[in-house]
Amino acid sequence: EVQLVESGGGLVLPGGTLIVSCAASGFSFRSFWMHWVRQVPGKGLVWVSRINSDGSSTAYADSVKGRFTISRDNARNTVFLQMNSLRAEDTAVYYCARDPDSNGYSALNHWGQGTPVTVSS
Amino acid sequence: DIQMTQSPSSLSASVGDRVTITCRASQNIKRYLNWYQQKPGKAPRLLIYAPSSLESGVPSRFSGSGSGTDFTLTISSLQPEDSATYHCQQSHSTPYTFGQGTKLEIK
Numbered sequence: 001e002v003q004l005v006e007s008g009g010g011l012v013l014p015g016g017t018l019i020v021s022c023a024a025s026g027f028s029f030r031s032f033w034m035h036w037v038r039q040v041p042g043k044g045l046v047w048v049s050r051i052n053s054d055g056s057s058t059a060y061a062d063s064v065k066g067r068f069t070i071s072r073d074n075a076r077n078t079v080f081l082q083m084n085s086l087r088a089e090d091t092a093v094y095y096c097a098r099d100p101d102s103n104g105y106s107a108l109n110h111w112g113q114g115t116p117v118t119v120s121s
Numbered sequence: 122d123i124q125m126t127q128s129p130s131s132l133s134a135s136v137g138d139r140v141t142i143t144c145r146a147s148q149n150i151k152r153y154l155n156w157y158q159q160k161p162g163k164a165p166r167l168l169i170y171a172p173s174s175l176e177s178g179v180p181s182r183f184s185g186s187g188s189g190t191d192f193t194l195t196i197s198s199l200q201p202e203d204s205a206t207y208h209c210q211q212s213h214s215t216p217y218t219f220g221q222g223t224k225l226e227i228k
Contacts, residue, residue, distance in 0.1 A: 035217075037165075045157075045165065045208050045219040059215040062122065095164055106212035107155045107170035114164060 002026040002110050004096050009115030016086050020115050022079045022096030027110075029077040030054070033099040035108055036070060036081045038092035038117075046092070049081065050099065050106075064090075086119045093117075123147050123211050127220035135228045140196040142223045144209035149189050153213035156185055156194045159222075160205045168207075169194065201227055 008020040022034070036048040049060045049070040058070050064083075072079040079096055093116050097108035124147035134140050144154065154172035157165040167176045169185035172192050182197045196203055204227045209220040 037219075044222045045159075045210070047210070047217045047219060050215070050217070061216045097165075105153070105171055106217065107167055107176075108157070108165070108210075109167045109170075109176060111164035111166070 002098075004098065004110060004112035006094065006096055006112045006115035009094060009117045011118045011120065012086055013121055014087060014119055016119070017082070017084045018086060018117060019080055019082045020094050020117065021081075022112055024077045024079070024098070027098070030074040031100075033101045033106070034070075034072060034079040035097045035099055036079075037095045037097060037108070037111075038090075039095070039114075040092045048094070051079065053101070083117070086117075088119050091117060091119050122216055123150060123213065123218055125209055125211055125218050125220040127207075127209055127223050129223060130221065131224040131226070133226045133228050134199050136199055136201060138199045140199050140203075140225065142194045142207055142209075142225075144187075144192045144194070144220050146190045146192075146211055146213075150211045150213035152188050153211055154185075154187065154192045155210045155212060156183075157208045157210065158203075158205045159208065165208060199227065203227070
């Protein structure tokens, strides 16, 4: 069974740092691109970042560029999102999702259940 | 960045109705368009990609069409379990932006 399990969310002060993780199982993790998407409860989905299968290529939303870093450890089947200089507007549920990048086409075909991040003093 | 606009933002329909949701891109995204379904408190689920290919396990009453800037998601015969929010997403170029979502309620 394909599983993506996020962890590491919580309450952090403005300007602080948090690292969220996503542990994958049930599929060949090293063959998939991985994404982070966030959502404020009751609002729409916002794409945050993605990393290719071997970690050599990354991309970010403008709103997080320079503050967030995506990385992966294929030996541990885990993808990470390090979030620095956090702001109140980063408060959201953070989902990881896998992307087969089949023939160069991106679609998020399995999602974790999300981990909530709250930035507040 | 490519902007994605969905319409309507919400709609209410009866079981058995044919329902159409549209998604418009601010520039030509060819066929790089995906649709997701999200139920309250749950993670999104991929329904359709590329933009007319049905994801495995998705009922055949769901279909997608379009290319360029205009796309549609159609539910041919609405079922009670289709009550959810539907999101489009472009995967033509990063950032892979989403539409604002369409909340579908059953009358």
